Amino acid sequence: MLTIALIQEAAARIRDRVHRTPVITSRSFNEATGKEVFFKCENLQRAGAFKIRGATNKILSLTEDEKKRGVAAFSSGNHAQAVALASREAGIRAVIAMPDDAPQAKVAATRAYGAEIVFYDRLKQDRERVAIEIAEREGRVMVPPYDDYQILAGQGTCGVEFLEEVPDLDCLLAPCSGGGLFAGVSTAAKAINPWVRCFPVEPDTADDTRQSFLKGERVSIPPPPTIADGLRVQSPGALTFPILQKTAEDVLTVSDDEIIETIKFLLFRMKLLVEPSGAAAAAAVLANKLPSGTKRVGVILSGGNIDVELLSQLLAVNDK
Numbered sequence: 001m002l003t004i005a006l007i008q009e010a011a012a013r014i015r016d017r018v019h020r021t022p023v024i025t026s027r028s029f030n031e032a033t034g035k036e037v038f039f040k041c042e043n044l045q046r047a048g049a050f051k052i053r054g055a056t057n058k059i060l061s062l063t064e065d066e067k068k069r070g071v072a073a074f075s076s077g078n079h080a081q082a083v084a085l086a087s088r089e090a091g092i093r094a095v096i097a098m099p100d101d102a103p104q105a106k107v108a109a110t111r112a113y114g115a116e117i118v119f120y121d122r123l124k125q126d127r128e129r130v131a132i133e134i135a136e137r138e139g140r141v142m143v144p145p146y147d148d149y150q151i152l153a154g155q156g157t158c159g160v161e162f163l164e165e166v167p168d169l170d171c172l173l174a175p176c177s178g179g180g181l182f183a184g185v186s187t188a189a190k191a192i193n194p195w196v197r198c199f200p201v202e203p204d205t206a207d208d209t210r211q212s213f214l215k216g217e218r219v220s221i222p223p224p225p226t227i228a229d230g231l232r233v234q235s236p237g238a239l240t241f242p243i244l245q246k247t248a249e250d251v252l253t254v255s256d257d258e259i260i261e262t263i264k265f266l267l268f269r270m271k272l273l274v275e276p277s278g279a280a281a282a283a284a285v286l287a288n289k290l291p292s293g294t295k296r297v298g299v300i301l302s303g304g305n306i307d308v309e310l311l312s313q314l315l316a317v318n319d320k
Contacts, residue, residue, distance in 0.1 A: 002149055002153060002184070002243060004188060006149065007153045007157060007159075007160060008160070009153065010057040010150070010156065010157050013057055014060065014157065017056045018046055019044065019046055021042050021161070023040050025038055026269065028270070032265070032286060035295055036295060037282075037285060037297045038299065039270075039282070041272065043272060043273065043301045043303055047084075047085045048081065049078035049081070049082065049230075049275075049303030051083075051155075053154040053157050054148075054155045055143060056086040056089075058086075058150040058151050059143065060086075062092075062141060067090060067092045070093035071092060071093075071140050071142070072094070072095050072097070072134045072140040072141070073094065073095075073097070073131060074098075074127040075096060075097075076099055077098070077102050077105075077229065078277075080115065081109045081305070083143050084110045084113035084114060087113075095118060095140065096115045097127055098119055099119070100120065100121055102229070103305070106305050109305065118130065122232075145177075146177075146178035146180030146181075146239070146240055147240065152243075154184070155183070155184030155185065156184030156185060159172070159185030159187070160188045162188075166296070169296050170295050170296045171294045172197070172300075173252070173285065173290075173297065174199075174200060174302065175201055175300070175302045176200030176201060176231070176244075176251070178236060178240060179236045179244050181302060183237075183240040183243040183247075185198075186198040186200075189247075197294065199250060200252070201251075202231055203224070203280065204254065205255075206225075206233070207221070207224075207251075210252075214251075218235055218238070220235040221235070227276045227310075228259060228276040230277030230278075230302075249291075254280055261287075262286050263275075263276065263314055264314075264315065267315075272301065274301050276306070277303060282299050285297055285299060
């Protein structure tokens with residue numbers, strides 16, 4: 001099970017390997033939303049995203065024999081970079097399955113951290129199956145992006161840090177793909193402040209979590225079209241979804257246009273570079289998706305890895 005004790009163990013294990021990212025506020029954002037908003041800046045984290053927390057915790061938890069065998073993973077980018085960096089620092093070999101349309105900046109960073117990349121077609125191949133075949137063929141240990149309690153505990157350290165700095169939040173929002181970040185931070189947040197209202201956020205065209213939440217069981221959707229490449233998972237995780245059912249009040253969705261407007265606000269008004277996936281939770285606040293009565297709002301900016309070309313395209317939207 002995922003517990004606050006497991007998360008605290010992870011915090012002690014990874015403390016010297018990850019950044020304690022800042023929590024900031026913005027008068028402009030508060031005025032635009034009518035709320036007091038606190039941002040946990042995981043876009044300033046090592047490898048550019050929160051994923052280094054879970055990957056580091058998992059890899060440092062391996063036995064010496066498992067480390068010698070090396071690891072395998074699958075990811076569109078941020079988890080790939082995190083596994084590559086954590087593996088390099090632990091002195092072990094990593095092979096990562098990445099979609100052939102993954103952002104080039106994330107591919108380049110993953111290679112730069114020393115991992116071997118195997119590409120797959122996300123429309124024709126199952127990414128997990130590709131990685132499992134690699135792991136089985138080469139005897140590697142799988143480091144999944146979310147369905148692993150050591151991964152979830154690592155992500156939960158972000159929530160511990162957040163609530164230590166701002167314990168009296170009304171609600172907490174996190175981008176949601178497979179659900180690892182939300183499961184971790186909501187578990188930590190509820191342990192520290194049982195009254196905090198927790199909301200995962202995903203694109204409206206990639207709403208597998210919302211559909212699953214409403215139906216009461218995991219559903220699967222076709223490969224979703226969205227600019228938020230890190231939120232294109234087709235079904236919530238087997239371990240994460242039951243946690244989400246307990247800790248989430250509702251699942252919020254945002255459009256790509258709302259994400260783009262939020263990226264622009266964060267960049268030009270707050271001087272923060274945030275990737276589309278990382279801006280989803282902030283977009284829900286800026287687009288007024290929260291229920292009434294929420295005043296002190298915690299938002300996780302989960303990552304800042306974005307291609308220069310994509311950023312140029314997004315900044316040009318509606319500016320002509």
